[in-house]
Amino acid sequence: MAARDLQERIKKLIVDRRLPSGAPLPTEPELMRFLGASRNSVREALKALQAMGIVEIRHGFGTYVGPMSLAPMIEGLAFRTVAGHYRGEDSLLQLLELREAVETGLVSRLAGRLPERDLSELTALVDRMDRQAEQGAGLAETDRAFHATLYRGLDNALLSEVLEAFWDAFHRVQRDLVVVPHDPWVTCRQHREILDAVRSGDSIRAEEAIRDHFGHVRARLAPVDTTDPQDPTRATMSAYDR
């Protein structure tokens, strides 16, 4: 029995029965009977679907319909970027430019259209960035929240998820791969400028602010590190070394 068919038939089973995220799937023996395949085949099909985020397997408990998040996309993008990076490609830069290209376009549509509620939330986030910079703490999570809150105003959950996925993939790779000596105060100032520009409703200025922000990150990215992860004298610590 073709393993490819098994995956398709399990997917069909989910849509046919209108199973929502979190709904329990038939147990492995039941799937074996239903699909007419052995345990190995069923398990391999489930593993593949799990990798795609379509099903969720909880040890000793059961299999369930997955959260349908874009987590697999993050994994795939991140690995693709890491592999390309070590092969000497500028894959990390490309990922950053992808974010820049998309976000510059989106922020101009947002300018002047954000409700006061979101604006004040963004203000609070930038304020928190200031405090974190003062304490020398990392402000990655706050940066993530800022971008997420900003594009929430576009009122498209899928779009928000995609942007967050791009953010996650980029920062995961950046954290594992390169040393970025960045000045937190510059980051704070740039986010405040983005916020001010959006609040003022000036599309051009908002685009410019986003471009400045990404340009700053890009500059810190220039001296890419492509040392061999097998080389014990390497300067960075990759997640793939564990």
Add this chain to the structure above:
Amino acid sequence: MAARDLQERIKKLIVDRRLPSGAPLPTEPELMRFLGASRNSVREALKALQAMGIVEIRHGFGTYVGPMSLAPMIEGLAFRTVAGHYRGEDSLLQLLELREAVETGLVSRLAGRLPERDLSELTALVDRMDRQAEQGAGLAETDRAFHATLYRGLDNALLSEVLEAFWDAFHRVQRDLVVVPHDPWVTCRQHREILDAVRSGDSIRAEEAIRDHFGHVRARLAPVDTTDPQDPTRATMSAYDR
């Protein structure tokens, strides 16, 4: 041994050895020894990596490093959209709006910056659309080529791939799920308008043209079909019925 670990260690093996796309991976028995796991566990890990597009398995031949394409992302997006659609969500509309939001932003950056070579290629594509409309042939592939050629000017291979992935996911779902009675002449006219706007260098007009184009598709999408795929009287044919 956690199956999750196996996947990570195979990924680490790929980056450590700098294996490019298409390079052969160790055979299953070799991986069993290298990873100290049973064949089933190794195979399940490989299946998951295959689903993510990281490895490619060819029956009776061997396993290879995958093409690192975004094909898995298309699969995931498409399934997520289909499942959401049958559950009564407007997931297909959201996917279309995602494309619209991203493309409106990008096309304004393109206006007036496309080399004559790309412009003439786009002209040829629109001409081909006209001929196909005349013959009553489908112009989906030409539409795909138009959008791909358009954003090639942004000079970011990753961005191009992502946009093509969005296109593929949307059209796969639309083709399988809903009946869209669309007028090919309108489509032709709108693409010509996009091309003219980009050629003239008018960013505003280019954005407007893209918005018109997507607006037309959105209008044809309104009467969503959520009939039960198990219902033999259904009007549409889903890919998940096979």
Add this chain to the structure above:
DNA sequence: CATCATTTGTGCGTATGTATC
């Protein structure tokens, strides 16, 4: 063209770890 070795695909049996009741 046929045969062979190699490699992946499939199926079965069994033992172990883990969660729920």
Add this chain to the structure above:
DNA sequence: CGATACATACGCACAAATGAT
């Protein structure tokens, strides 16, 4: 604590596909 149900893991055997001899 035991009982039960389930996922996890292992090992073996055979089938099917591919490329080379």
